[in-house]
Amino acid sequence: MTTSNTGTGEVDPSVRAELARLRQSIDNIDAAVVHMLAERFKCTQQVGHLKAEHRLPPADPTREAQQIARLRTLAENANLDPAFAEKLLNFIIAEVIRHHERIADDTVNGASTTGE
Numbered sequence: 001m002t003t004s005n006t007g008t009g010e011v012d013p014s015v016r017a018e019l020a021r022l023r024q025s026i027d028n029i030d031a032a033v034v035h036m037l038a039e040r041f042k043c044t045q046q047v048g049h050l051k052a053e054h055r056l057p058p059a060d061p062t063r064e065a066q067q068i069a070r071l072r073t074l075a076e077n078a079n080l081d082p083a084f085a086e087k088l089l090n091f092i093i094a095e096v097i098r099h100h101e102r103i104a105d106d107t108v109n110g111a112s113t114t115g116e
Helices: 012-053 060-075 082-109
Strands: none
Touching: 012 082, 060 082
């Protein structure tokens, strides 16, 4: 790859092309991540309804700990910082629990939770 700065403040066209290519890949990956999260939340919504119907608690600390350990191992194997992966999963789990609590409240109060 050529030098990124020609000294005149202009970026070499080959560097711009490589940045554009890499950024397009990043954009595609971001789109895939969003779609995967949407699918994940569709499944967790179903779990929330099942838990509410059977009066199970919204949170499952044992399952959460297992998932965190599993994700940390996956992250390590993928050369991703396990602490980052754990933070991300904890954020997602907190959101799932919030949804499950709302579903449980709505079930107890007889409200509809469709449209999530």
